Amino acid sequence: MGAHNRSSKYGLYTGGPDPLAPPVDLAEALDAIAEDVMAGYSPRHALQEFLRRGGRNREGLDELAGRVQQRRKDLLSRHGLDGTLNEVKKLLDTAVLAERKQLARDAGMDNTDRVFREMQLQNLPTSTAAAVNELASYDWQSGSAREAYERIKDLLGREVLDQRFAGMKQALESATDEDRAAVSGMLRDLNELLDKHRRGEDTDADFQEFMARHGSFFPENPQSVEELVDALAQRAAAAQRLLQSMSAEQRDELMSLSAQAFGSPQLMAQLDQLDSSLRALRPGEDWTGSERFEGQEGLGLGDGTGVLQDIGELDELAEQLSQSYNGSRLDDLDLDALARQLGQDAAVSAQTLAGIERAMQDGGYLQRGTDGDLRLSPQAMRRLGRTLLRDTAKQLSSRQGNRDTRAAGAAGEQTGSSREWQFGDTEPWDVTRTITNAIHRTIAEGDDPGRGLHLGVRDIEVTETEARTRAAVVLLVDVSFSMAAEGRWVPMKRTALALHHLLSTRFRGDRLALITFGRYAQSMDIDGLTALPPLREQGTNLHHGLLLANRFFRQHPSMQPTLLVVTDGEPTAHLLAEGESWFSWPPEPETIRVTVAELDRLGRAGTQVTFFRLGDDPGLERFVARMARRVGGRVVAPDAADLGAAVVGEYLRAHFRGTYNNADWAS
Incomplete structure (x- = not known):
């Protein structure tokens, strides 16, 4: 082919959104927004706060606004008229x-x-x-x-x-x-x-x-x-x-x-x-x-007018960056003006923030509920739960190490015995027994195992398993004001999200109930718990929470009842016969009595109970230790940051007797 006598000219794409621009990475934004939502902010406010703060490597609106004000100040302090x-x-x-x-x-x-x-x-x-x-x-x-x-x-x-x-x-x-x-x-x-x-x-x-x-x-x-x-x-x-x-x-x-x-x-x-x-x-x-103007650098009439135009443009940018007017969106930002005043890097930062806002609102991560308020969508909740579960898996790996047995896809729990493989078996191989059988057979046949080992069908043994009982799981979480005051509110919600995602994606046969207890107890879905603001009312009504847990277990009689209780205080309230909550500090004997009685009913039904004690209160430590002993349960005392790993680990332990591979269920 002959050479073409033509030249090409390249420049910035001006035909609309750049088709080659990298996609907006929402992971950091979604994590930050969800964190604020779990702390009690509305999704709209949480989105606005993230846009103001910016990301790890990205300026936010507040920093851009600060640069706008600094440039305005510099113009006035440098020039005279x-x-x-x-x-x-x-x-x-x-x-x-x-x-x-x-x-x-x-x-x-x-x-x-x-x-x-x-x-x-x-x-x-x-x-x-x-x-x-x-x-x-x-x-x-x-x-x-x-x-x-x-x-x-x-x-x-x-x-x-x-x-x-x-x-x-x-x-x-x-x-x-x-x-x-x-x-x-x-x-x-x-x-x-x-x-x-x-x-x-x-x-x-x-x-x-x-x-x-x-x-x-x-x-x-x-x-x-x-x-x-x-x-x-x-x-x-x-x-x-x-x-x-x-x-x-x-x-x-x-x-x-x-x-x-x-x-x-x-x-x-x-x-x-x-x-x-x-x-x-x-x-x-x-x-x-x-x-x-207070500077020494004299301006002519034309240059001075240009500076006043710049100041006017900076004032408009400041208003746009404030996002304080009705119907404000980051698409309102004049990117050309921002580039003129602060440089192209500022325009790129603003454009990225606008892309995040559009993706969050138009891409299905935020949606309006029946009350008209914005909420995290199911898509956002799934993505957040997956992230939290992955973080929990890393924590478990660092605490307990990787285990050998695969949990996902197993036919049931291992019994510790093995047997000869039969056609159609799906159980995992007992590798040690299989290799040993092959060595013995090779020697019996007069061959030297050092020259190579060949497996035969008769050598293979598989681990014996028994059918795993499906579980009815109740996560009972304390929502008294001390949980928020002591910085345990968000870790509690992150724990609930991680456990919910694990059961809804990897253990669909199990059933999960989320029950909160403060002055009263109530069953909540994951959306409601995630958006629950910190409550300022006093009361730790564990009695009411156990009543609701017992009701849930009775609705699933064929499943193994598993109760996970997260609390940072002794019971200070109980439910009266007429349905009112009675509060008293220090705890009254009647509150303790009815709470213990309800726990005993759960114990007689074979419920596996684990208490997660947050904080170092001696009274709480004594109380949960005695409660756990009554029903043959366990007490775990994690730091707030490790709560998710502790709860998920206990759930898995109850199913697999402590043998699980984090990579299987968190992937």
Whole structure:
């Protein structure tokens, strides 16, 4: 094939969302949001908090807002507004000094005329504007002095135009009379177009004709008269705020000097007409604000207007980043403005945060419940449960080591015996017995096992198993206020989620009930428990919780009852006959009596009971130890961070007598 004489040009993709952009990673966001939800925040508030904090390697809204405020502060502290006045004063001083030197050198000049001129130069007003205006009709004797004075007019003309049209100061440097005439013609046509637009009489053809004639003055390349008005009004409003940010003396000086712009009073009249039209067309712009500049770096009128535009843009970004207005979404963020003010990295961070917000709300991780509030969806709960279960597996592996026997898929519990393999057996091999059989057979046949070992069907033995009884499991969790006050609220919820995910995905034959007990006890689904806010009511009504557990076990009579109790306090409440909760601290004997009686009923039904004691309260330690002894149960005292591993480990121990492989059930 011959070479193609063509070239390719590459740039940023501008046809919508970047099809090659990496997908948004929701794992960190979902974990953080779920953690806040479990701590008691609403899902919407939790999402907003994550977006404000950001991720491990990503700026959040608060950090971006802080950078916006710092840039605003830097602009005000670095700059002053006397740049144009200082430039004019320097040119004036240059002109006056050159003229005095010329008068001193000109010996042929009439002495009276020289004295008069010197007196006029000597007695110029201290006001720069008044001095410039007084010399407007002066007949300069020095060519360099005349040139310096004319540069004042040129500078003022370019500055007042640069206030309304960014870049005009540089574009008109060393401008010719034809250039100035072109500007005047543009202003005349622009005022006519805006006047027609105010009356509603303009057409698209009018705009296209104007742009064809004067488009070089508008690098923003507006596509309609509305876009043109937007750009001009923003700049004009910033120019007005600049004047109002000056001292009264500075403002009076500049207003007086403006008459000398290009030596043409008509220019200011045209600009005044333009400002009037823009105010009428865009009254919502900030035409009355002001700022306090405190720096030493003097700004000209055009540059100062640009800084005021930057400050206005920063203020808009600050409002967008606050997300404090009704219906706010991160899609409202002006990414182009953010990139201009803070750099492309800030825009990328904001775009990523917006993607997370969209994915969470539009991707099915948050959904509205029947009450209208946002909730974690079942999809989000499954993903969260899977993550928590994986973390629990790692904790168990580090505590107990990997076990040899596979739990998932096993026909039942191992009995410790083995037997010869038969066709159709699915039990795991007894590897030790199988290899031993092969060695014995090889030796009996006169072969040397050192030369290689060949397995035969008769060598294989499998472990004997017995059918595993399905379990009815109750996770009974304390939701008294001390659980939240001592930092155990979220670990308790994480534990419930991990156990729920394990049973719903790996042990579907078992049944799980989640029961909370505070002043009262109640059965809850996993969604309700996850969203449960910390309760401030007093009471640890274990009696009521055991009543509900007993009811659940009676509903599943063919299953092995397993009770897992998580608590950080002695019982301080019990249920009265009429259904009211009786609270007392310290615990009353009646509370202890009815609680123990209900536990005894569970023990007589063969319930496997494990207490998970949180904290080091001596009274609680004595109480749970005695309770466990009454029913042949166990007591585990984990740290809050290890609660999930402890509960899941006990559940698995009850099924597999302590032999399980974490990788099987957590994958």
